[in-house]
Amino acid sequence: MAKNIQAIRGMNDYLPGETAIWQRIEGTLKNVLGSYGYSEIRLPIVEQTPLFKRAIGEVTDVVEKEMYTFEDRNGDSLTLRPEGTAGCVRAGIEHGLLYNQEQRLWYIGPMFRHERPQKGRYRQFHQLGCEVFGLQGPDIDAELIMLTARWWRALGISEHVTLELNSIGSLEARANYRDALVAFLEQHKEKLDEDCKRRMYTNPLRVLDSKNPEVQALLNDAPALGDYLDEESREHFAGLCKLLESAGIAYTVNQRLVRGLDYYNRTVFEWVTNSLGSQGTVCAGGRYDGLVEQLGGRATPAVGFAMGLERLVLLVQAVNPEFKADPVVDIYLVASGADTQSAAMALAERLRDELPGVKLMTNHGGGNFKKQFARADKWGARVAVVLGESEVANGTAVVKDLRSGEQTAVAQDSVAAHLRTLLG
Template sequence: MVTIQAIRGMPDLLPDACNIQSQLIRAAADVVESYGFREIRLPLMEKTELFARSIGEVTDIVEKEMYSFDDRNGESMTLRPEATAGVVRAVIQHSLAHAGPQKLWLAGPMFRYERPQKGRYRQFDQFNVEAFGLAGPDIDVELIAISARLWQRLGVTDSLTLELNSLGDGAGRQRHRDALVDYLRAHADVLDADATRRLESNPLRVLDSKTPAMQPMLAAAPQLPDYWDDESRQHFETLTQRLDALGIAWTLNPRLVRGLDYYSRTVFEWTTTELGAQNAVCSGGRYDRLVEQLGGKPTPAVGFAIGVARLAALMEARGVTAQPVADVYLAALGEAAEAEAVVLAERLRDALPGVKLVVNAGGGSFKSQLKRADRSGAQYALILGESEVESATVQVKPLRVRDDQQAVAQAALAGTLRERLQASEAAA
């Protein structure tokens, strides 16, 4: 019988990888909620029209990468390839913006059909942060500050570079588009097939091309900053002045355009040189016209998305490892001790919420149980045998530091463990 395998490009996430990604998502949620953002949860599947209207009919995502199908009623459905369109749909549908500015976050899987490679899969998790109803550069600054604070918390600040650009707005953006189309037409012999196809429909995306033969030509193409209108220029200058005041380093990348049609003005990416070709860890920008484009009232908006697997890979490259399975491992030998261990463990969980306590299961000698305790990553092993049951004590054995094993009365055990674990955490 042939063994069933996971779908190509949709890999299993095994416990150690889950552990690191969960650390990341918890840290990200803590950081954004400290800035007043609230969680929103959305369906994995939406009507195909939502993504066609928001992302753009001529983007690679809509043309090549969406998982779309007709349901039993013949209506076209799509597994979400990105989160922003769904958030906008929810904001409009539930009239959230009517109550004032909305600051939202969400985390979960996205789906795109593309060639699987390291750092790019067909199912991948993102962490999204979206803000609605705020037009000024102050919220752009806040989002970038949030991301910078998260990098600091995760220990990856030195591995990331902030790239900024502005797509401009209004007449200035149209003038740049016209100049870019004229320039690309004059160099049509250099354009690859994708660039030729995008020339009329989405010329900005040509600037994002990675085709080596096109790079000299693109380096000399008309640049967006030369066409900014006064308001866009002031918005960008205020943004960068405030980033400077916060000590957040940035670099102007005039070819940074982002891959989706709905962006305007500020766009940014945090990139790294430590993950090979898939170098963007966090990407975002303003999409001030998307709410209106999808049928809502004009509402300014800005957001960013973090590639969870890429950021987790960067954390691992910087030496971040999976958290231990246990803080404390309770070993018991003998029927009376095993029965007592279950009761004792529940009392400890009541007294020490948040402490990871594993009770040995499946029996075994003390030696084998202590090996399991060591493999769990626990700071301490609790040893319960017949003599400990009779004396209402527990042997507390340090596993990570050189220290003596100590008999502790069960009544004092929770306090002893609390003190020792806090001391271990402070020392770390």
């Protein structure tokens, strides 16, 4: 007997019982994006490897340890995308979307990182990302945060996420701060773990978000990033904070908040939760005004964020059990008796024409009425439409409310109108 082939570790199947809640959550997210005037862009999952090395930074954990990279048959180095911003910028440059234009884009799909799989963190994971190009003021930063806050309200999780903000300044200001931080860390090198010692020279800002309690205690005495900000970054951050306060969005300034990718400047933010065990990031982003030029385009201000959908689904299920998947089936068409199946299928097609958007499933595989009603219940149908031999003969159907048990014989020409009333 042949050995079963299983899914790759950390790359999961999502079965029909799971995808229904995903679809409802994704539908909610997309509706909000549409209400803000954002447009979808669809991007390839494979890109040339140099794109990510140039965008993310060669000494980041993502590039050094986590990318799925391979050579194709032509000898070109290709990589499964570990994040979406670089590909979105590449597409914007390639198709002339960015120069002297304002773009508000979103994308959704799988990303890939070779990490240790754990709850909410997988090797293939799904992100929804949002990127805005051509706008440099703090008002668009605020709009993105307000958009995410609207998501949390729509999903019923507002009380379980908190917003952390920081400004990491201009590239020049950050370079000055990096020098001061490295000088401080060198004085206390014996207190650093091996990972922080390595990062101290390759990507010292990442030491700030070390999870090591001893390192965090040491950082209480480290130079503060806020003391090194340039004046323009200070004004930009103050403007953002004022806009959020006017919108009633609470936030905490976290001066140790940096992002794991090298392309960020000025605004960085994260929405975090404690409702999934240890604190986890639900959504994160910031401003990356230098990335378009870094990837070969003309200098273009840009800001965006990405959200992990696996973690979002877990959070919604954990704190808002009332947010349920839409039913797979609204109406189940039951047919029993000689020559009723063709009449049932014809009626089903007619009802689909007259009731667009309603989910109607026709019974197949036979079975008596009892078995068919059990199937209707299994699929979560609210209403059954029943055809037997007598109904076919006299041009009627029985419409049964499966919640109340009430049923009514209706002329087939009137079934759609009756269902419309019953389903509201």
